C-alpha cells in the first residue's frame with residue numbers, strides 16, 4: 002500500500018461496491034422473456050403465426066392446387082409435407098413475421114417508457130448498456146421463436162397431413178429427406194438472421210419514443226417501405242442493399258448447389274443492418290432523458 | 294477479494310453528526326438543467342447529511358422531480374456535480390444505485406402482472422440481489438407496506454393508494470443506505486400516510502438517509518430533520534429543520550409597561566425590526582440568532598418589568614408561503 | 626446557448642453509429658476497390674487475341690453469369706418474379722444464372738429467380754429443361770450422331786446465347802473483313818485479369834455500334850460480352866458476363882437429370898429427325914438464316930397459336946396483358962407488316978405470317994422480306 006492510501010481512504014466513503022452475482026444477466030434475461038411471453042398480445046401473435054401453416058395445409062388437403070398456382074411451393078405440399086414449411090415461411094415473411102417482430106421490438110423500450118417502468122429499471126439499476134443488451138437479446142429470441150413456430154408447426158402439420166418424403170429441389174434434382182431437413186434448418190437460420198435486421202431497426206425506433214404503438218407501427222412500416230422501394234424499377238441499382246430484398250434468399254438453400262458466398266453476403270448485409278441499428282439504439286439510449 | 298456477500302447495510306453509515314464529514318448522502322453543486330430555454334433547475338447545491346430525513350419542498354413545477362431524476366441518472370445535467378453516498382454520479386451509477394431505493398413521480402408497474410410479479414421483475418433485474426433471498430425480501434417489502442393480501446392481484450386492479458404502496462415496496466426490496474421518495478404519500482389514506490411517516494422514522498432509525506419530496510408540509514414537519522425549499526428551479530433555503538424554522542423569522546414579543554426601555558434593550562442586542570405597539574403595550578422584534586434566555590436576562594438587568602415574553606416560531610407552512618410567495622399560479 | 630456538458634456527451638455517444646457505418650462502408654469498399662483497376666498485362670494484338678479465343682483449350686468451367694438487356698422494352702409481366710420465371714424474360718432487365726460446362730457434350734444452365742429456377746441440362750443426346758415454378762419437364766432427344774447439337778441452325782431462343790460463351794460465339798461468327806478489331810483498356814472480370822477486344826461492325830445495316838469482349842488473359846475464355854448500340858450510348862444495350870468463374874471440372878452429377886416426382890414431362894424425339902409434337906401441334910419449320918455477318922436475318926414461321934398470341938387483341942384470355950403490351954410495341958408499316966423495334970433486335974411480322982428478326986435496321990428486314 003502506498004503512503005497516499007490513507008488520504009484517499011479518508012475521502013472515500015467506507016462502503017464497498019456490491020459485486021454482481023453470478024448468473025445476474027441470465028436472470029435479467031429470463032425476467033425479460035417471462036414479461037414478453039407472458040403478455041397475452043404476444044401469445045396471440047404467436048398463435049396467428051401457428052395458424053398460417055395450418056390454414057395452408059388444410060386448404061391444400063381440401064383442394065389440390067395445380068402447378069404454378071398460389072404462393073411458391075404450394076403445388077408441392079400435397080406430395081411432400083416438408084414444403085409446407087417453405088410455403089408457410091414464404092407466406093409469413095412479407096407481413097406476419099414483420100408484424101410480430103415489429104410488435105415485440107417496437108414495444109421493447111418504448112413500452113417500458115410508456116408505462117414508466119423504464120425509470121424504475123434504470124434506477125434498480127440496470128445500466129443502459131445492459132438494458133439494451135437484454136432487450137436486444139429478448140427481441141432476437143422472440144424473432145427466432147416466431148420463425149420456429151411457423152417452421153415447426155409447418156413441419157408437424159405437413160408430416161401429419163401429407164407425410165415427409167425425399168425433396169425435389171428448385172433445380173429439379175431430388176435429395177434425401179435428411180438432406181432436405183438439414184436444408185430446412187439452414188432456411189430457418191437464414192430467415193431468423195434476415196429478420197434480425199428489422200428487429201434491430203425496431204429496437205432503435207423503440208428508443209425514440211414513449212409511444213409503443215407508434216414504435217410498432219413504424220417498425221412494420223420500415224419493412225413495408227423497404228418492400229415498396231424494392232419494387233421501384235428506378236431503384237434497382239440499390240435494391241440489393243435494401244433491408245427486405247434478400248429475405249426470400251433462403252431459396253438459395255433449395256438449389257442443388259447453394260451459393261454459399263451469396264448466402265454469406267446476404268446474411269452479412271442483414272448483420273450490418275443489425276450493427277448500424279444497434280449502435281444507433283445504443284447512442285440514443287445513452288443520451289436519452291428518461292422523463293416519462 | 295474478501296467476502297462476496299452483498300452485505301449492503303453491513304457498514305453502518307453513521308449519523309448526521311457522523312465522524313467523517315468528507316461525504317454526504319447527497320451533495321450537488323451548481324446543478325442546472327434546462328428544457329429548451331426554460332431553466333427547470335438552476336444552480337442547486339443540495340446537501341443531505343447521512344442519516345437525515347430531508348424534506349424536499351417546493352411548489353408545483355419548482356424542479357424537485359427534475360432534480361431527483363438527475364440524482365438518479367435518469368436525465369443528464371447541463372451543469373454541476375452530483376455525489377450520491379460519496380460517489381460521483383452518473384459515473385458510478387452502477388455502484389451507487391443498488392444502495393438507493395427510489396420512488397420517482399409516482400409508481401409505475403406492468404398492469405398485467407401481479408404486485409408480487411412486478412417486484413420479482415425488479416429484483417431479478419438487480420445484479421446485486423441474491424436470488425435465494427428474493428422471495429423472502431419481496432414478502433417482507435410487501436408486509437412493510439401492508440400489501441401482503443393484495444400481492445397476487447394484478448397491478449391493473451390496484452387502487453391509487455395500493456399502487457403507491459407497491460412503489461414503496463419496490464424501494465424497500467433491499468436494505469438501502471438512501472431512499473429517494475418523490476411524493477410517497479400521494480393518494481394514501483390517513484392510515485397509509487401515518488404508516489409512511491412511521492416507516493420513514495423506522496428507516497431513519499436504522500441509519501437510512503431519506504430524501505422525501507412532499508406537499509404535505511405538516512407531515513414533513515413531523516418527520517424531517519432537514520428541509521430544502523425549492524422555488525422556480527432555485528434552492529431558496531436548506532438546513533436542519535429547526536434552524537430553517539428559526540432562521541430570522543422567529544418573532545419575540547415582550548409585553549411590558551416599560552416600552553421604551555424594552556425597545557432599547559432589544560435594539561442593543563441587535564434584534565431586527567423592533568416595533569413598539571403602545572395599544573397592546575408590547576414590543577416586537579425578529580429574534581434572529583439571539584437566544585431567548587439572553588434577552589430575558591438583559592431585560593431583567595435593565596429593570597424592565599415583564600408581563601410576558603413569548604417567541605412565536607412560524608410553522609413550516611407559514612415559512613414555505615413566505616418564501617415561495619402567496620401566488621397560486623405556477624411560476625415558470 | 627453555451628455548449629453544455631450534456632450536449633458534449635451526446636455528441637460523443639453518437640459517434641458510435643457513425644463509426645459503425647464507417648467500418649461497414651470500408652468493409653464494402655475495400656474489396657470493391659481491390660477488384661477494380663486495370664491489370665498490367667503483356668501486350669497483345671487484336672488478331673492474336675481473336676485467334677486465341679477461337680483456339681482456347683478450356684473445355685470445362687463453371688460460374689455465375691449476370692445478363693442485362695436494355696433493349697428499351699418495358700419489363701414483362703412477372704419479370705424475375707418467383708412464379709413466372711422463364712427464359713423469355715431474358716430480353717428485359719437483369720438476370721443471374723449458373724453455368725456449368727464440361728465439353729461440348731455436357732452443359733447446364735440454371736436461370737436463378739427468387740424461390741424459383743429454370744434449368745437446361747444437356748448431357749449427351751439428352752436435353753432436359755425443368756422449370757421449378759410450373760414443374761414442367763421437356764425432354765429433347767438429339768440425333769445420336771450429333772449429340773452436341775453442332776451444325777444445327779442457331780436457335781434465337783437458345784438460352785446459351787445469354788451467356789458470355791454463347792454470345793461471344795455468335796458475335797465472332799459475324800466478323801466480316803470490314804469489321805474493325807481493336808483493343809480497349811485491360812480489365813478484371815470475375816476476379817480474372819482480362820484483355821478487352823473491341824469489334825466495330827462498320828456496317829450501316831447493323832444496329833450494333835460496338836462490341837467489347839473481355840477475354841481471360843491466360844485462358845482465353847470470353848468472360849464478358851458488351852454490345853453497344855449504333856448511337857454509341859454509354860450503357861451497353863446487352864451485356865452478359867461472369868461474376869464468378871472456376872476452371873475446375875464440374876462434378877459429373879451436375880449434368881445428371883432425372884425427372885422429379887410430380888412433374889409433367891413433354892418429350893420431343895429428334896433422334897430420327899422427325900419432331901414428335903405433343904398436343905397435336907403441327908411442327909414449325911426450322912428457322913432459316915438469310916445473309917451473313919452483322920446483317921444476317923433469321924426467318925421463321927411461327928405456329929398458328931404463337932401468331933395468335935402475338936397478334937393484336939385476339940382475346941387470348943391469360944395473354945391479355947402481354948397482348949396489350951405487344952399492341953403498344955408493334956408499329957404497323959404502310960404495307961400492313963408490323964414491326965417490333967428495340968434498341969438492338971428488330972422483328973418484322975409480315976401480313977402473311979412470316980417473321981424476320983435480326984440485330985439490323987428495320988429496312989434490312991423489309992428488304993429481306995421483300996426478296997423472299
Ligand SMILES: Nc1ncnc2c1ncn2[C@@H]1O[C@H](COP(=O)(O)OP(=O)(O)OP(=O)(O)O)[C@@H](O)[C@H]1O
Nearest residue numbers: 292328333351352353354355356357358359360625
Ligand atoms: N421533459 C420535460 N420537458 C420540458 N419541460 C420539463 C420536462 N420535465 C419537467 N419540465 C419542466 O421543469 C419544471 C420543473 O418540473 P418538475 O417536474 O421538476 O417540478 P416538481 O417540482 O416536481 O413539481 P411537482 O410538485 O408538481 O411535482 C417545470 O416547469 C416543468 O414544466
Ligand SMILES: [Mg+2]
Nearest residue numbers: 357358398475
Ligand atoms: Mg414532481
